[in-house]
Amino acid sequence: QHRHLLELLKRTTVYGESNSALIIGPRGSGKTALLNHVLKDLREMKQVTENLLEFFMKNPFLSGLLQTNDKVALKEITRQLQLENVVGDKVFGSFAENLAFLLEALRRGNRTSSCPILFVLDEFDLFVHHKNQTLLYNLFDISQSAQTPVTVIGLTCRQDILELLEKRVKSRFSHRQIYVMNSFDFKQYINIFKKQLSLPAEFPDESFAQKWNNNVQHLSEDKTVQDVLQNLFHHTKDLRSLHLLLMLAVSAVTVHHPLLTAADLQEASRQHRTDSKANIVHGLSVLEICLIIAMKHLNDVYDGEPFNFQMVYNEFQKFIQRKAHSMYNFEKPVVMKAFEHLLQLELVKPLERPSVRAQREYLLMKLLLDSSQIMDALQVYPNCPTDVKQWAASSLSWL
Amino acid sequence: MNTRQQSKLIYSWYGKPMSSDRKLRISQYKGILITSESSRTETCIQLGDFILVEGVNADQPYVAQLVDLYEDGAQHKRAVVQWFCRLEEIPQNKRKLLKREVSAQEVFFDQVLGYDTDIAAETIIKSIMVLPLHLGEELPVITFNKEQTFYVKQSWDGKCFKVLSLDTFSKLKEANKKRSVITNSSKAFTPSDILTPVKKETESVVRSATKPKNVDMEIESKHSVSKSSLAKERHSQRVANNDFRTPTARKKLELNSPTRSKGRLLGCEVLGLLDDDCDAIAPLEPSATKRKVKFTSEILGSPPKIPCSNDKSKSASETAEQCQRFSDTLRLSPYTKVKDFSEKDKNLRGKDDNLSLVGYPKQSSQSPVLTPRSRRTCAQKTSALIAEQISLLKSHGKLAAEEDLLSGSDSSYSSSSEEEDDDDDDVPCTPEKKTKSSRIFSTPKSSRKPAVHTPAKTLKKTPLPGTPRTPRNATPEIPRRVQAAQEPASVLEEARLRLHVSAIPESLPCREEEFQDIYNFVESKLIDGTGGCMYISGVPGTGKTATVHEVIRCLQQAAEDDELPPFQFVEINGMKLTDPHQAYVQILEFLTGQKVTATHAAALLAKLFSTPGPKRKTTVLIVDELDLLWTRKQNVMYNLFDWPTQKHSKLIILAIANTMDLPERIMMSRVASRLGLTRMSFQPYTYKQLQQIISSRLKGVKAFEEDAVQLVSRKVAALSGDARRCLDICRRATEICEFARQKRTPEIVRMAHVTEAIDEMFSSPYVNAIRNASLHEQIFLKAILAEFRRAGVEEATVQQVYHHHVALCRMEGLQSPTVSDIMAICSRLGACRLLLVESSSKYLHMRVRLNLSQDDVMYALREE
Numbered sequence A: 001q002h003r004h005l006l007e008l009l010k011r012t013t014v015y016g017e018s019n020s021a022l023i024i025g026p027r028g029s030g031k032t033a034l035l036n037h038v039l040k041d042l043r044e045m046k047q048v049t050e051n052l053l054e055f056f057m058k059n060p061f062l063s064g065l066l067q068t069n070d071k072v073a074l075k076e077i078t079r080q081l082q083l084e085n086v087v088g089d090k091v092f093g094s095f096a097e098n099l100a101f102l103l104e105a106l107r108r109g110n111r112t113s114s115c116p117i118l119f120v121l122d123e124f125d126l127f128v129h130h131k132n133q134t135l136l137y138n139l140f141d142i143s144q145s146a147q148t149p150v151t152v153i154g155l156t157c158r159q160d161i162l163e164l165l166e167k168r169v170k171s172r173f174s175h176r177q178i179y180v181m182n183s184f185d186f187k188q189y190i191n192i193f194k195k196q197l198s199l200p201a202e203f204p205d206e207s208f209a210q211k212w213n214n215n216v217q218h219l220s221e222d223k224t225v226q227d228v229l230q231n232l233f234h235h236t237k238d239l240r241s242l243h244l245l246l247m248l249a250v251s252a253v254t255v256h257h258p259l260l261t262a263a264d265l266q267e268a269s270r271q272h273r274t275d276s277k278a279n280i281v282h283g284l285s286v287l288e289i290c291l292i293i294a295m296k297h298l299n300d301v302y303d304g305e306p307f308n309f310q311m312v313y314n315e316f317q318k319f320i321q322r323k324a325h326s327m328y329n330f331e332k333p334v335v336m337k338a339f340e341h342l343l344q345l346e347l348v349k350p351l352e353r354p355s356v357r358a359q360r361e362y363l364l365m366k367l368l369l370d371s372s373q374i375m376d377a378l379q380v381y382p383n384c385p386t387d388v389k390q391w392a393a394s395s396l397s398w399l
Numbered sequence B: 001m002n003t004r005q006q007s008k009l010i011y012s013w014y015g016k017p018m019s020s021d022r023k024l025r026i027s028q029y030k031g032i033l034i035t036s037e038s039s040r041t042e043t044c045i046q047l048g049d050f051i052l053v054e055g056v057n058a059d060q061p062y063v064a065q066l067v068d069l070y071e072d073g074a075q076h077k078r079a080v081v082q083w084f085c086r087l088e089e090i091p092q093n094k095r096k097l098l099k100r101e102v103s104a105q106e107v108f109f110d111q112v113l114g115y116d117t118d119i120a121a122e123t124i125i126k127s128i129m130v131l132p133l134h135l136g137e138e139l140p141v142i143t144f145n146k147e148q149t150f151y152v153k154q155s156w157d158g159k160c161f162k163v164l165s166l167d168t169f170s171k172l173k174e175a176n177k178k179r180s181v182i183t184n185s186s187k188a189f190t191p192s193d194i195l196t197p198v199k200k201e202t203e204s205v206v207r208s209a210t211k212p213k214n215v216d217m218e219i220e221s222k223h224s225v226s227k228s229s230l231a232k233e234r235h236s237q238r239v240a241n242n243d244f245r246t247p248t249a250r251k252k253l254e255l256n257s258p259t260r261s262k263g264r265l266l267g268c269e270v271l272g273l274l275d276d277d278c279d280a281i282a283p284l285e286p287s288a289t290k291r292k293v294k295f296t297s298e299i300l301g302s303p304p305k306i307p308c309s310n311d312k313s314k315s316a317s318e319t320a321e322q323c324q325r326f327s328d329t330l331r332l333s334p335y336t337k338v339k340d341f342s343e344k345d346k347n348l349r350g351k352d353d354n355l356s357l358v359g360y361p362k363q364s365s366q367s368p369v370l371t372p373r374s375r376r377t378c379a380q381k382t383s384a385l386i387a388e389q390i391s392l393l394k395s396h397g398k399l400a401a402e403e404d405l406l407s408g409s410d411s412s413y414s415s416s417s418e419e420e421d422d423d424d425d426d427v428p429c430t431p432e433k434k435t436k437s438s439r440i441f442s443t444p445k446s447s448r449k450p451a452v453h454t455p456a457k458t459l460k461k462t463p464l465p466g467t468p469r470t471p472r473n474a475t476p477e478i479p480r481r482v483q484a485a486q487e488p489a490s491v492l493e494e495a496r497l498r499l500h501v502s503a504i505p506e507s508l509p510c511r512e513e514e515f516q517d518i519y520n521f522v523e524s525k526l527i528d529g530t531g532g533c534m535y536i537s538g539v540p541g542t543g544k545t546a547t548v549h550e551v552i553r554c555l556q557q558a559a560e561d562d563e564l565p566p567f568q569f570v571e572i573n574g575m576k577l578t579d580p581h582q583a584y585v586q587i588l589e590f591l592t593g594q595k596v597t598a599t600h601a602a603a604l605l606a607k608l609f610s611t612p613g614p615k616r617k618t619t620v621l622i623v624d625e626l627d628l629l630w631t632r633k634q635n636v637m638y639n640l641f642d643w644p645t646q647k648h649s650k651l652i653i654l655a656i657a658n659t660m661d662l663p664e665r666i667m668m669s670r671v672a673s674r675l676g677l678t679r680m681s682f683q684p685y686t687y688k689q690l691q692q693i694i695s696s697r698l699k700g701v702k703a704f705e706e707d708a709v710q711l712v713s714r715k716v717a718a719l720s721g722d723a724r725r726c727l728d729i730c731r732r733a734t735e736i737c738e739f740a741r742q743k744r745t746p747e748i749v750r751m752a753h754v755t756e757a758i759d760e761m762f763s764s765p766y767v768n769a770i771r772n773a774s775l776h777e778q779i780f781l782k783a784i785l786a787e788f789r790r791a792g793v794e795e796a797t798v799q800q801v802y803h804h805h806v807a808l809c810r811m812e813g814l815q816s817p818t819v820s821d822i823m824a825i826c827s828r829l830g831a832c833r834l835l836l837v838e839s840s841s842k843y844l845h846m847r848v849r850l851n852l853s854q855d856d857v858m859y860a861l862r863e864e
Helices: A002-015 A031-049 A070-080 A095-108 A124-128 A131-143 A167-172 A186-197 A206-221 A223-235 A239-250 A262-273 A276-282 A286-302 A309-322 A332-344 A371-380 A386-393 B092-098 B166-187 B197-210 B215-226 B230-245 B267-299 B309-314 B317-339 B343-366 B370-380 B384-406 B455-459 B491-499 B512-528 B544-560 B582-592 B598-610 B635-645 B662-666 B669-675 B687-697 B706-719 B723-741 B751-762 B765-771 B775-791 B798-812 B819-831 B840-845 B854-862
Strands: A019-024 A061-063 A117-122 A150-156 A177-179 A348-350 A365-367 B009-014 B019-021 B026-029 B031-036 B041-046 B050-053 B062-071 B077-086 B106-110 B118-120 B124-132 B149-156 B161-163 B532-538 B567-573 B618-624 B651-657 B679-682 B835-837 B847-850
Touching (some): A002 B723, A117 A124, A124 A131, A186 A239, A223 B775, A223 B819, A239 A262, B491 B687, B512 B532, B512 B544, B532 B662, B544 B618, B567 B582, B635 B651, B662 B669, B706 B723, B723 B751, B819 B835
Parallel strands (some): A019 A150, A117 A150
Antiparallel strands (some): B009 B031, B062 B077, B077 B106
């Protein structure tokens, strides 16, 4: 992949050949890193061999997230191409003028004389959604005709990107796709882990670096650490999540606790993997827990059909009547208040927007928690009344 | 001056028909009267006058000379004109043939064939002046009346610029003279010297003064031409004689009928006439002095500086001496000039001698400065200092003219001027136009008219430098590269270069038929001078645009070789427009170079194409990606296809789009019907054609195996028939080959390379992506499959999938993920578009769907 891309760019710069390519790969698979690496290599090559290319001084890096439409993108291209000096104080009245201007600029060049330009379109899929795909059409058209040599490189994570291209745009695209995949296995993963944690050779305190690196080596062979990593590896091959995990772990390192331990990693992994909603449930009051349990039962009974506050309240009342001794019987407005708190926490979600006409008690709701999550949360809930726990566990609550 | 106000203009004939042809029911006239209703003015334009004709756009009227006026059988007033073309009308690529700067006021004598010289008289706007100049001469500085005066230096015949032939030159000059005489006779005072700007100023003063005059007076003056008195006739004869005497001899002042033969009068008669002139001086001078104060103040704004006409030279002290010298040389100059001039004057030389001997002193007494000075400067190739003086003196000359004018010379005040045009050794730095002085002043007989009422307009003083033209907007340009691009070194590189889509092949193989069809279509329309549409469809990459461009190139070639009438070529691309309405702007910019808003452009274009433009060339318009010009009201398309159906539009449209049934599918019936039925569809290339294309591109380069080419072309033909794709694959194959070559040394692209390239381009990314996904991602996909199988619906909520996922994890003995993990997995897969997911706000109830077939997923997962 690297070689392919390098060759491609080299040809653009050396021979003035126009090209277009897409780099496709899932998030965190190193698309941008690959590109940057290639660019660095190219620059080095120039320095080393005094290569005869006057080289993309320009490197329009366009991000689909920033350039939300063609107009902004064009302005950005103009800026990055440093054409404003030509533009001077000429104000672009319209998008159209701007486009015409840029096309004119690019049309002037030809293969042999103009400086090659590299367009990098980050988040390429977002450019696809621009109206008519005008920008893409024009860029690809330039790359397919004898104008200024350009190389258009798109970075995207969408595998179906080609289907998004309009047929004319697609025809002009050269169909060079470079796939970047996380195709390493667990051994390589461990190696990466080691490499990431190791201190570089130029670290000032050599003895400490030595010690630290030995420790890392040990860690990588440690069973628990391997388990943690394996778990993460199974979940995602994204290297960024690994970085995140290691960051959490390394932040535990202090003066008194100079070396990373397996426990640190485990702790980090635990933090990394905790379920957000279950955490929220931890902080609820007993009344709110009761409401959630009532909802859970409703869900069980009606098989996931939506419910409203009145139903939940009735369910809650039944529970209170049976086990009145263990819980204080709250007023309905108080229960309502608790219910609305749940709503704000987005543990419960209304099916439709609340309208003025419908009473709040009868708005249809859905629970955004899975029963297993509720049970998990209840297990760790401190000072939970046993009655409530029993009620939650029993499936025949109304009997 | 009252150009075209919004008022309505009425065109009527001036005078009786000169001749009429009963059979053709054509009657010819010698002038046309343009009456403006609102301002109650009349302008009379006669044959030989220079006129402005309504052109493409309002601010760029055409320049022409009126040759003939007639009324045809259908009572339409027609005019035959000789065109002049402005620089703007000359194609951009030809302009550089000119190799010099051309001012906005310069026009070219148009000798292009094929322009319609017969126009409707109603298109005449007004009369102007066109002054012939010599190539080396600079334009006189104009401060006034800019838009009414043009200069012609060269002629343009559609291919190259030529210096005006002597014949045309004199004709043009003549026309000017005639015109001025006519105005003199009719309007009573215009100094006919229109060559110097100063004089022109005067004239414009006069003309402006005339405007508010009563109608009856105009009528009177009009008739005065025909009813010229005996004295006038004699004067005209004398004028003619004078002209013979002058070295150029082409400058002739003619009234309606005086010809050269009239000039061949007996010497005594001429002398008699000159005696008359002597008499004429007497009454002239007092009047001149009388009026002096008034005019000086009006014209120069500095009265004390201007002395009376006779001692003008005193004003500039140093010029006085020069004057003396000039008058010395004067006597000699006529001789020599006459000698080296045309033979036809030879028989008159004797007379000329007399005339010059008698005439010149007289002239110098009358206007001592101008004549000698102009001669002198010409001879001496003066420096800038003298030029300065000239300008000063010109103003005096003008003053003199004004005075003469005041003296009431009614008809034949024929101050004439001339250029020193025969002196080819004129240095450009000398002011080219020399006032030849007002040689003969008016006869005392003529009735005086209180002429100038409103000379206030002329206050603008003389030679201001023309405002420097603002430099054209610098066109943006990508910086040059420092080092030249490398030339291809190896065979493979050479091949790759040729295979690049941008490489323009010498010919387009496999599209000969289509090429011929389009060529014939356009050619026939070009020859007929009519308009038409053609719709070209075909899937992408079948060479539509390339073929059309090739056609245009051939046509342009043919037009250059004079086999076809010249045409303009405009191309717009729907994809390169930001808005369909921008199409108007672009077309207009191509045609006229203006930049206006879309709505205005539409109006201008509609006017352009709907009104008969006699000089207009046929326009060939290519509309690429037509479907993008679609708007809800479809007015862009409607207009585009409506114009060719107009009678005078001369517009040929080649519309290109992808879908064959586009007219039926998206166009309203009225648009589709205007598009017509001339259609052509480009079929996708067959594999044989693709093969031919590749081999034609690779001609002479042995880089591909025969079989490899065939494989590529078969593969592409089976899929799309897109030539671009085909070329891209081949290019990729060469790259792969090059990689491989580093180990072995096959210099040729083989089957294996091509197969690899094809695989690379056509392989589905999904399977690969799934295989490289993490374990839980794969389990999630499995869970989805299981859920689908259970529910029998190809859609599931995350909650349902989650249960399956947990179950699967238990089976595999893995730690089951939390809901947050699942959500993360789900969104990752969604980002890769392996899954289609709803917006994530629904959390567990988010619905997921596979973006690929279940079989593909099963296949990808089973491999493990």
